[in-house]
Amino acid sequence: MPHSTTATLARRDLLKGAAAAATFSIVAPSAVRGSAANSKIALGVIGCGGRGNWVSNLFKQHGGYQITACGDYFADRVESYGKKFGVPAAQRYTGLTNHAKLLAGAKVDAVAVESPPYFHPVQAAAAVEAGKHVFVAKPVAVDVPGCLTIGEAGKKASAKKLVFLVDFQTRADKFYQEAIKRVHNGDIGRLINGTAFYFCGPIMAGQNSPADAEGKLRKWVLNKTLSGDIITEQNIHCLDVLAWIADADPISAVGTCGQRIRKGDQTTSDFFNLVFEFPRGLAASFASRQCGKGPGGIFCTMYGTSGAVETQYGGTVKVYGNAPYPGGQTGSIFRDGCVNNIATFHKSITEGVTHNPTVAASVRSNLTTILGRDAAYTGRKVAWDDMMKAKTKVQADLTGLKA
């Protein structure tokens, strides 16, 4: 019986002998650092406050980076940081444009943007323009134009063969990754509804946000313009997971927020309560507090037609139902997630992996927080499309700050 034509053609292609040398068409990306692949990456850190110091310790511990430059508005922070991490005095930059001075004057391969969120878009975009790889803390921006700027900067980075990585711990955790992959594959069926919440006590309890410009900047986390408010600056950790699971832009949000504890010049909210509507009928409620006492945590639980997924930041991540996944504990995710991202950033630079998958996902999550914030501030249901059309800019008053 004759063989089919298809089979014969395929056979001709395939039968190259048992020991045939491989002739694969895929080619490993060329190492962008060429012969210097084993040398350390020269890193400039923009933002020398609490997060900047903490993350710099992890960069140092990685072993593949040399911190060669630093920048912050405040001279005292820059000096303290410079001494701690051995940054030469000539490579320490201050003022509102510290990032621009660093990019123009310092010899760095990459920058880590650890400044207040309000400044992330302009600083990250400038770094890409200057040909630097970018590692940026969450949130990427405090408003829609900032998110769009980050999205464009990420694309431009890929076009210029630069790495651009957004540092979300959950997205670097193997249990989160596996559980959500299973949800996306269909292991809990079609998504129906769920809830996400982030409950914790106050940050900088008892401290006031000073009225003067420098005082406000120093305590930016208490200022909703500089931080994006708690929903964007902090609660993004669980709204990111929600958006990740939903795998879609939300359609709308409605809800409320308020201040019950914070007073004076502290402009951030104490709580948010919202309902998000996603495509395909998925509904998700969200609640957060950054005040008071009592049970806390960062949770997201979503139900589908044949199961559920449960995620606890620092706790259990698990899939229930017809195709269960016991998952595991994420106890040290706060540190481990960042460690993983620092390692991925290094590997991506040395191996030339520049498709930058964290950018679009992070922009979507960030925009989800802004949608919720807009709805809560106005007390009205806000549609995603309207928000994206309006492109409302959050404008900080930087009068009185030195360039």
Place this chain on the structure above:
Amino acid sequence: MPRTPFALWPIVALAAFLPACDRQPPPPAPASRPAATPPELGDVMTNALGMKLAYVPPGELVMGSPLAEPGRHDDEAQHGVVLTRGFWIGVTEVTQAQWNAVMAPAGTDAEPNDLPVVRVKWGQAVAFCRTLSERDGNQYRLPTEAEWEHACRAGTTGPFAGAADEVAWHMDNSDEALHAVAGKKPNAWGLYDMHGNAAEWCADRYGPYAPGEAVDPTGPAEGTYRVVRGGSFGHFSRACRSAARASYNPAYGLRRVGFRIVMEQPPAASAR
């Protein structure tokens, strides 16, 4: 396309073991080609149980998916794979009737149905292969993950070996139920339901692909989870792609997971 367009090429050695199988169908058809001819791509044999297996010769493939492939996950890193040995692979997933014919206790009334057998734990699928091997003398086993993807792709490099809805029962076209095997179009090598219907256990443990090119890879040496490929009626189409990897605890018998068998190339054929 006809269901069996390929040559029927019985394994001569099979006949010697036929008496050992008490629920077998009639012996295979007579040889259509001289026994001295090595098997070729396109050859199909029928074993003592009536299961059809297609021959896949030694070859090479790019395993995994390109970064731009819609629906891909991070565990699909593209890498070259060389398979140095040919193998025979089930044209369909093992059916419930075939399962009962081999594994049901004597006296059980076999329900002749063509639905893929599911709710089978990984060890039970391995036991099926072992029992079948003991019955007819050929060596059956689960496919390695690389063999599975090679057979699924059938020379293609895209997400599916055909149009997704034409080759796969997946969540959005299956009414979320199993369907009789071979109800969709086969791939270019005559294999049905590689995409969708029942997902399929592979032999390998699940883990990240080892860096670089691989020769006859068999997966990580350690790990709890076993690889499951192809997606199912209960998976979205992205999970039914050629490169899509799933894994489940081997102790679970899941409504969406079955298997297909591989038969080692018989020594007599290898020597020819």
